[in-house]
Amino acid sequence: MKYLCLVYSEEEKLHSLPESPKDAECLAYANSLLESGHLLGGEPLESVQTATTVRVRGGKVSVTDGPFAETKEQLAGFYLIDARDLNEAIHIAAKIPPARVGSIEVRPIRELKP
Template sequence: MEYMLLIYMDESQAAGIAPEQLEEHADAFGAYVRELMDRGVIRGGAPLQPQSVATTVKVRDGKTMTTDGPFLETKEGLAGFYLLDCKDLDEAIELAAKVPAAQVGSIEVRPVWQEMVDMVGKRLG
């Protein structure tokens, strides 16, 4: 079953991070992704730029509206994600606990809505 790991962090913690600390973070995440690859569970993932460069899109009555920034103002913002194919929720939680960012932020584990994926897939042939 596929699970999305949503990584939330306080963006103020990343402000002004020293280059050597950034290298340490890259090493930690590289080791984590290597484990995911070795286990054959990773389907995708990426770090995200700060909320300050986000654009929120809404369509109301056929009109597209955009707003600079995130939809919600929160202390913790979505900082990245992984899409994993795990045998069950327990494995997804185990892997979420290993995300290096879990030490300073939080990881939301959410199952992919497979029924909807299947319904859309049928329409695509």
């Protein structure tokens, strides 16, 4: 089953705390997931300052600079994984390095039905 592991963190803390993961550690973990057949895809995201939000209401398009919501934590990246069940997905998510300074939201992928 496919799961999306969404990495959330306060942007300024993601790279500034002593326990903050370095890119090399995140890349090494991603490579280990790839080798084990669990990683289907994943990427870190640029700063929340680069975000653009698009909404369509009543047929009118609205474009706003910044993230979709004002929150303490922002989406920092994602891992798309293949796991046998939620327990295995949680086990994989718990080892994602930024979990030490933020949180990982684990969500099953819903397949679209034609």
